[in-house]
Amino acid sequence: MLTRQRPHTVLVAGIQQENRHLRELQQENRELRAALEEHQNALELIMSKYRQQVAQLVASHKLDLPTIHSQKYAQIIEEQADKISEMAAVMERAAAIDEREAFGEQELISKLVIENKGLRELLQIACKNGSLQNGTKAVDKEVQTDETVS
Secondary structure (H helix, E strand, O other): OOOHHHHHHHHHHHHHHHHHHHHHHHHHHHHHHHHHHHHHHHHHHHHHHHHHHHHHHHHOOOOOHHHHHHHOOOOOOOOHHHHHHHHHHHHHHHHHOOOOOOHHHHHHHHHHHHHHHHHHHHHHHHHOOOOOOOOOOHHHHHHOOOOOOO
């Protein structure tokens, strides 16, 4: 009886460890998303201040560049800000996809654990009532999860 339960307990322990790891990854995703948002807000603030300073310099004629050059630099700055915003959006989407996949995997693991438990109960009932032949113990051992697999 102990040999049957040992692989089950090892399987349950492995699933619990995986669940802890998934929760840690989800927490890390939330933290990274928050940090990304903070950095994006800080960058937007910096770019806004920079644009104000450039506008003040141009307005006060301290900058001796022709209008074409200042427009060119303003356009470059705007393009870079757009690229940064686009990259942040892509990272946010990737984090959301990772989180969805982690939830899906966790749900699948839970379903498999429940199904496994039900099948084991059915097998135990069948063995107890003598519905299975003597060769079922060998089959049952083959079905058991190998302890060496982590």
